[in-house]
Amino acid sequence: MLVMPESIDPIFQKLGGARFASALAASGLSEDIKLRLSLPKAVRRFNLPVRMDDGSLRIFTGWRLRYSDCFGPTKGGVRFHPATNEEDLTGLAFRLLLKCAVNGLPHGGAAGGVCVDPKKLSSREVEQLARGYLNALGEEVGPDVDILSPDLGTDAKTMGWMADQFNMTRRACIPGAINGKPPALGGIPGRPGATARGAWNVLRLVLEERRLAAEGLTFAVQGYGSAGGHLARVLQANGLRLVAASDSTSGLHAEAGLDAEAIWEAREAGRGISSLSLPGAQALAASEVLAVKADIIIPAATANQITAEIAARLQCRMILEIANAPISPDAEEIVTSKGIEIIPDVVANAGGITMSHFEWAQNRGGALWSAEEARSRLDTRMIATATRMLQVARSRNVSPAAAAQFLALEQLSAALSR
Known part of the structure; x- marks a missing residue:
């Protein structure tokens, strides 16, 4: 359904909160750009059957939302959490888009997950869920399309299972599709912390x-x-x-x-x-x-x-x-x-997604970064972004929170003005 311009502002109030809505109102963005930002690019909902250890079958609901790929292939976490729902994931994918914009990362925002309490599952059951989630995404995941990362209820082991499943389905070794992997599987040293x-x-x-x-x-x-x-x-x-x-x-x-x-x-x-x-x-x-x-x-x-x-x-x-x-x-x-x-x-909190980007870049380039190199690059990026935020706050006489939104909108405007 087409969203008319007059209905857009409340959508952004819900997606990005009061600080984003205020910055948007002062930004002078065209209605065309607002319209492009008002809805996610793609929303997938699917059922995931898992054979439990006791022999019974349970079906879990999963989602993947790609909000925008205006900066590059989308990137975002996969959460296994009992409160996971489409509305929260939409907001999270939107905020990840803003985070990539503010921090100058060449990715769009995405988010996904399964409504499940992983603490109540065995390791084998979680593995089956992880592999089933990857299979459900089909061709809509990959280093040039959508990159998966860990989030609430998932970790390096979970992402390792997904990476293995991705490689098996593609009959190739493509480490850049999944981030947050153990270093032995192409993960980046220094990611914890x-x-x-x-x-x-x-x-x-x-x-x-x-x-x-x-x-x-x-x-x-x-x-x-x-x-x-x-x-x-x-x-x-x-x-x-x-x-x-x-x-x-x-x-x-x-x-x-x-x-x-x-x-x-x-x-x-x-x-x-x-x-x-x-x-x-x-x-x-x-x-x-x-x-x-x-x-x-x-x-x-x-x-x-x-x-x-x-x-x-x-x-x-x-x-x-x-x-x-x-x-x-x-x-x-x-x-x-x-x-x-x-x-x-x-x-x-952009250190996590920045290090995740480094893992993707490392995998794509075939290089192996040391933990010291990765941390040094992280420090450089985070300091640069924080410095820009504080400079905008001073020049516009606004809070750092507002300044960050202006930085994001500046990048989004440049990417979506076409």
Whole structure:
């Protein structure tokens, strides 16, 4: 169905949130470009039958959305999560398009997944699901079309299965189709921790811009997973103090500080925060971590965790967005009215997709990068993007969050003006 121009603005409010809608209104983009951006290029929905270990058959629902390939082959994660749905994936694919635009990556945005709780499946069942997902995409996946990466509920092992299945169906070895693979299968060394490393580079530049010393600043992390946990350790190593942390099981708070390494070790051992008893720490609900008093709040779980109710109780000076779209649309105005600076997700958490791009480039070129080379290239890119964002913020007298949207729109306008 054709979307008429007068109905486009509410669509973008839903897709990109208030900050994108505001930047779009001030950008002067033509109605033709808005129309091109208002709908995804392709949406696939499919059923995935899996024979379970007990002999029964279950059918899972999967999706893949390619929002736009205006910059190049689309790229985006595959999530295995019980809350996966088409609406969320559409928003995620759109935000990945913005992220590629802001960071100058030659990819369009895509997202996909399966509505499933992988924790309730055996390793064999997850493998069958991963291989079935790849098969369902057919010719619509590949290094020149759409590149798959890990997301919630998937990891290097999952992507290794998908890469193997892709190669078997093509009867060739084509490593660039799947990212996030183990290094032995063509994955890039240095990928673990890439999001955290990129976020620290961005935060460091913002702190320098604000003439704030990192040493002694306090921070709280909601979502002590791969990205949030890695980042907590990086920040602690650079002199910041972790005062609160949570995972899916519980949260902990200690004004004197928590040991980021101890929490990470528990995570790696398969134990949740609820199992920990750390000196001076008090238990609290996972969502309450966002409302503790800290210089920097880091939502690193899922979208829309900072609701209007949480926003009204925030006691921080900065929010470093590691999750995608962690601030709900009705909360953003409350956050900004309190003078809290938002370091936007499309820049702050771009380390992962940037390293994923490096893996694709490495695979396409047949080269083998060392972990040191990959990390050095990541630092260079993240610093360059953060510097541009801060320059636009100064020149336009807007927030970094708004500046990032203007950068994205500038690139999208150039790519879609045809």
